[in-house]
């Protein structure tokens with residue numbers, strides 16, 4: 001299974017950006033990670049220290065599922081940081097349509113400005129889940145809920161920093177990684193070396209594709225800093241961690257270090273995924289996140305509702 005959306009030049013472009021940043025500190029972003037313990041998610045604020053332009057990657061809207069209530073403590077931490085550093089947010093980036101937390105992108109856009117972006121293949125995810133949730137024709141499946149859809153190999157800038165988007169499907173068909181200077185934001189592809197990799201059993205997921213996407217990321221220079229979307233600790237580790245390097249992953253990742261074959265990975269990933277329950281917030285998360293973080297349109301009483309498909313997932 002090859003990725004028909006992969007651009008042949010994307011990886012060499014990403015490698016050139018990382019190499020340029022390795023020898024020139026001015027090409028390296030300043031990165032702050034905000035860990036949300038309720039969903040194990042890390043939100044990043046990435047900025048160019050020269051111009052103070054910034055991107056927010058994978059924000060979290062707090063959600064009390066029992067009460068059906070959203071709140072903004074996690075998003076407000078990010079707002080405070082952005083304002084304290086006088087940053088100008090130009091991008092809100094989602095690495096994928098998350099299944100474990102709701103996105104706070106619309107809330108943050110309203111407070112801070114900036115455009116919302118996700119990978120081009122979000123349309124596939126909108127189609128799959130549009131069917132599962134029996135969304136009517138008013139739910140557009142063309143990605144139009146986002147301001148920009150990134151293609152594999154597409155370049156972008158944050159102030160003077162150069163970035164490139166990489167399509168890394170497998171966890172979902174639309175997952176993207178974003179290389180910015182010497183850092184790569186890898187979403188839910190790979191986790192800390194002692195924890196391994198993301199699951200590949202959601203609708204549209206594929207373990208073989210995930211392996212190939214991860215190996216593509218691990219062909220970046222060894223010194224590339226990798227920033228993960230989640231951490232769950234790991235047996236024997238007491239602290240949360242979300243930063244590692246390509247070299248550390250190649251040497252020691254328990255699922256995909258150098259020497260582990262694609263077939264062995266697929267066998268391990270598939271049998272492990274069969275034992276995992278659904279994430280607590282998958283049903284509300286996906287319904288909101290395929291809409292770019294917006295709630296479904298309110299009904300005639302002014303209230304938005306989230307559906308529970310019974311016996312369908």
Ligand SMILES: [Fe+2]
Nearest residue numbers: 098099100188
């Ligand atoms: Fe995810």
